Amino acid sequence: MSYSTVVDELxxxxxxxxxxAFADGYNPGWPSVLLLPGGMGSRLIRSEVPYTPGVPFTxxxxxxxxxxxxxxxxxxLQYIAMNAFGEDESGxxxxxxxxxSSIVKKYDxxxxxxxxxxxxxxxxxDWRRTPDKEFMYVRGFLRRIAEKxxxxxxxxxxxxLTLYAHSQGGLVAKFFLNDVVERGENVTDWCERTITCCSPFYGTWSxxxxxxxxxxxxxxxxxxxxxxxxxxxxxxxxxxLLPAPKAVLAPRFAQLGLVRYPVRDAMNQGIECDPFNADTRPRLPAYVSDDYLVAARHQFTQIDAPLPAQVADRVFHIRSxxxxxxxxxxxxxxxANAGAGADPIGHNAGMHDGTVPFWAARLASTPDANVFDVQGVAHGGAAENSTVLDVVWxxxxxxxxxxxPQATAPGPHYAKHSEVEAELGEVQAGRRRPEDLLALxxxxxxxLVDGFSLS
Known part of the structure; x- marks a missing residue:
């Protein structure tokens, strides 16, 4: 049994x-919601023992x-690293x-x-893996709940049933919809609608x-x-989560509210800096994978691919x-030359939610009437903001x-990063116990959790 087979069976x-559990608590008088969390918003549990090739994993x-x-x-956290074969580096x-959905994340x-x-x-x-593979677990889950x-x-x-997808979950949802279309299936046999919240269809800035x-x-x-x-x-x-390639964005400029490719050289605004372009590759660290860049470039074309009208009419986006x-x-x-250990990436004063540019949080092919805008809602807590949930309902x-633009209710509220980093530093220094964090x-x-999040 291969490593990937072991993980899939688990x-x-x-x-x-x-x-x-869903079927046990099912109320036939209610509609249903399946939440696809944002990137890093899914739990990852780790085996206490490694996988040994050729030995049954029990x-x-x-x-x-x-x-x-x-x-x-x-x-x-080092154990989230993966090798070139898509396996957990630690084995x-x-x-x-x-x-x-506990106190360490937002979906309560x-x-x-x-x-x-x-x-x-x-x-x-598994947000470490590509959404063009992860969507199959959405299909499997929906089939199971239907049977039960x-x-x-x-x-x-x-x-x-409504698919409600936050952030990177929207990319998984789009690949699921693509698959339904490619199989010639009726989308209404799988869900009534799909609603995304602050999803980076064309990348993040962070x-x-x-x-x-x-x-x-x-x-x-x-x-x-x-x-x-x-x-x-x-x-x-x-x-x-990188900014989408120019080849994908350029035909969509007008629909997305862009006038040019939105990644520019810091010293010369006349120079485009497409991270998927060979001319820009020298700016990226050597350990960035060329193979993974190629794979991501292809996935962007799949994410951008228009859905048939009867499917697109059932897709809705909320952006902030x-x-x-x-x-x-x-x-x-x-x-181009920020110096060793420095961040070479800056930005203008344009519209974004803290992670996703405003123009990136909708599919260009989604009808304008299905796109809803909110103001002042931070990316991390957007999925549980009361205004956003009111639109969903x-x-x-x-x-x-x-x-x-929707009149936006405040919250959820965040503390200053400096305060939280100081609290974490006290734990690292031994002046506070890790359990003390539970009282924050x-x-x-x-x-604190958003500080650990990668999207």
Whole structure:
């Protein structure tokens, strides 16, 4: 049995358990919601023992690696690294197991909103892997819940089911829809609608920097920026979070509100800096994978591929601009020689939600009437913002949603990064126990978790 087969079998068992739990609590009078979390928003559990080729894998002892703070503080985030064969570098299988919905992540608010009004399930995916493979677990889960609910004498729940995808989850959802179309299936046999929230269809602005300087909080507990940057580069999936290639974006400029390719040289704005262009490749660190860049470039064409009208009409996007007063398209600025250990990536004062440029958070082929804008909602907490969830519920209830920017409710609230980094530093120095983090206010937790997130 191969390594990939072992991991797949473990994931299939997880899907079976989750589908059974969904069916056990199913209310036929309610619609259903399947949450696809954002990148890094899915739990990864790690086997306590490694896989040995040729030996049956019977281990049932796993622990939560992503995201357990005690494990992070012990330096175990290094174990998310992968080798060139798409296997866990440490040899201990990691398995996606549901969404992060405890105090360490944001989706408690989503679950609470739908309590008493919809059947709810969260489906984790391995965000380290490419979405063009991960979508198959969405298909498998939907098939399982349909079989189990119908076996209880109820109608197929998929006919009244909404895929609600946050951030990178929207990319997984798009590949799922592509697959339904390519198979010649009726999308209404699988879900009633798909709603994405702040999904980076054409990339993020924050990910490119991580190939140079890692991420602040993981750097503190995982060997520094150099080590974290190389771990990030070992993960094939997040390459799709780079700004989309010009070949994909250029035909979409008008629809997305762009006038030129939005990544420019920091010193000469007349120079385009497409990270997928051979002329730009020397700016990227040598440990960035050329093969993974090629794969991501192909995936961007698949994400951008238009859906048939009868499918596109059932796709809705919610996007946010969290930059007060911003009204111009967001652009990245890339310095050719920033110096060792420096971040060469800057940006203008354009519209974005803190992670995703405003223009990137919709598919160009989605009808304009299906795109809803909010103001002042940060990327990390967008999926559980009350205004966003109100739009989701109205769409699920076939109620009209007012056109134009939505009046936005505040929250969820975040603390300042400096405050949270100081608290983490006290734990590292031994002045506080890791368990003390459990007593932090909710806004500190949100900031802390977002510091570990890679998208």
């Amino acid at each position: 994931r299939q068992k997880d899907l079976e358990l989750r589908a059974q 281990n049932t002892r796993f622990y939560e690696l992503w995201l357990d703070f005690a494990k992070a503080l012990q330096g175990e 201990h299988p990691l398995v996606a197991s549901g969404e992060l 608010g989503v679950r609470a909103f739908f309590a008493g009004r919809a059947n709810f399930a969260g489906l984790g995916y 609910v119908v076996a209880r004498g109820h109608a197929d729940p998929r006919r009244r 990910h490119l920097s991580r190939y140079y300087v890692g991420e602040t909080l993981p750097n503190m507990v995982t060997g520094g920026a150099g080590r974290v940057s190389r771990i990030v580069a070992s993960l094939k999936g997040p390459y799709i 601009n969290d930059v007060a007063g911003a009204s111009i398209p967001f652009e990245l600025q890339w310095a 109205k769409l699920m209830s076939n109620q009209p949603v007012l056109p134009g 206010p909710a806004d500190h937790f949100r900031t």
